[in-house]
Amino acid sequence: MLVLVLVQLRRYYFFLLEKFDKGVDMVHSEAMKAIVRRRLKLANRFWGVVLCGLCSIVSCTPRAVAALPGLTGDQISGASLWQRITVEEDFKAYPSWPDYKGIQPGQSPHGRFHRIYINPILADALPISANIAPAGSIIIKENYDPDRVVSGYTVMAKVPGYNPDAGDWFWAAYDNQGGVKMEGRPAMCIRCHSSSASDFVLLQRLDAAGADQ
The missing domain is CATH 1.10.287 (Helix Hairpins)
Known part of the structure; x- marks a missing residue:
């Protein structure tokens, strides 16, 4: 118009x-x-x-992101997930985690700072009383070095049936150019996130996220 x-x-x-x-x-x-x-x-x-x-x-002017259906177990890989969030969709246009916008302090093994994006499938579902992220959810952590230069990305994608023992999350780590450094079911990621009481999500409980939005 x-x-x-x-x-x-x-x-x-x-x-x-x-x-x-x-x-x-x-x-x-x-x-x-x-x-x-x-x-x-x-x-x-x-x-x-x-x-x-x-x-x-x-x-x-950024346009609203239309959510694509989640990747299946036959489709998921580090490369296909990167394709999804950078070519088929643009994660830079994804919403931020509610009440956690912009660059925030981080810690190892991620960067000194980070910014978190979530895809529309997850954003539209929050808050989630059952504390289980819907299939197709994607959480992206954009990691920065001490000078606030992007150093890489760590991504979680919910894939039904992929790994029931770890919430069916597919994990991937990328360098700052999108090169796959780690993917699949990395023990380090699962071990750290298993301390979560909310579907392996550490930042905030899913039943509380966005509750006051």
Whole structure:
């Protein structure tokens, strides 16, 4: 809708320019003509920049992410999960974890800082009274070094039947270019997250996350 309004404004703007340009020819003084044309040129530049800026804002506005169905056990791998969150979807457009937005302090084995994204399947389900994330849920931790430069990513994806003993989570770690460093059922990840009382999710209980949103 806003794009259509901008298009109409642009048409009206050029219509007025044409009228003003014809009006200049009716001015008899050459000096006055020069002044009017100079002012029209400045106005043309100004409004051209304004309209281009508005169009850029509209075109760059993030769009809502439509949730794709979760990857199945036959589909899941480190490569296919990276494809899902960077090509088929854009995890940068995912919601943040409720009440945990932006860059936050982190700890080993993740980065000194981190930012957490969750896909729409999980975001739309929160809070979850049963404390079990729905199939297809994805949690992405974007890890940063002490200088707040992205150092890698650690991802959890809920895949029904993949690993019932560990909540059916598929785990993957990537370098900052998306290269797979670890994937599947890494004992280190499972051992650490097994201390959770909420479906292997450590950050916050699923039945409390987003409860006040």
